[in-house]
Amino acid sequence: MKDIIVIKCGGSMIDSLTDEFYKSMKTLKDNGLQPVIVHGGGPAINQMLQNLEIESEFHNGLRKTTAEVMDVVEMVLSGSMTNTLVRNLTAHGLQALGLTGFDGSLLKAKAKNFEHLGYVGEITEVNKDFLLNIISMGIIPVISPLAAGTDGHSSYNINADTAAGNIAVALNARKLLFVTDVPGVLKDQELIEHASVKEIQKFIDDGIITGGMVPKVMAAIDSLDGGMSDVMIVSGKTSLLDGEKLVGTTIYKQLEAVY
Incomplete structure (x- = not known):
């Protein structure tokens, strides 16, 4: 199995990623490394909540994710955010596959503090075998940090930084990169x-x-x-x-x- 590099890309950066960034992804692959991308979507989620006039409350600086907010989180993260990355990777000659934590039971989670934070979760399990199978085909997974509840019914919003860290550890990744604008x-x-x-x-x-x-x-x-x-x-x-x-x-x- 190739050495794996997990790359965390914040939602605010997705539209700012340059051709040079994507070309370097191709170089990493050509050099025998396997990128795995985990992305956030904070600004786009905020904008969509505002557009839909959905109010959200905060507890100690963290947004409480109600069922209504969770619907928007799922729509934004697994929709426009993932598709932008997959489309741009494909345009640079790379095979990519958009995934959520629901696909193949990739991520399982439990509530961090349901009373105060609602459907904000912490990861309890990463299905690394599922990811390794995808990686073995030379495909770059593009993962939105949504997770299935351990009860099999609930959905949870996971902090993208935390999700990237959990996935990197599970895959025994060679590197974990945090993409910024500097x-x-x-x-x-x-x-x-x-x-x-x-x-x-x-x-x-x-x-x-x-x-x-x-x-x-x-x-x-x-x-x-x-x-x-x-x-x-x-x-x-x-x-x-x-x-x-x-x-x-x-x-x-x-x-x-x-x-």
């Missing part, structure tokens, strides 16, 4: 190629990492708790590769892991 963590306009969690937290405290980059690096760090030894922040606006080398900031639990 090349990685920058200090004085220079790319920081390697950093430990401790150093990243210091960069935040010192104001080197600010604004929208803070939640991105924190999401990457959170995924390390799932069992990955390192994660990478990369740009979706350029190629992922410089030659055969992935370009971005790699964050390690311990920087000693670099050496």
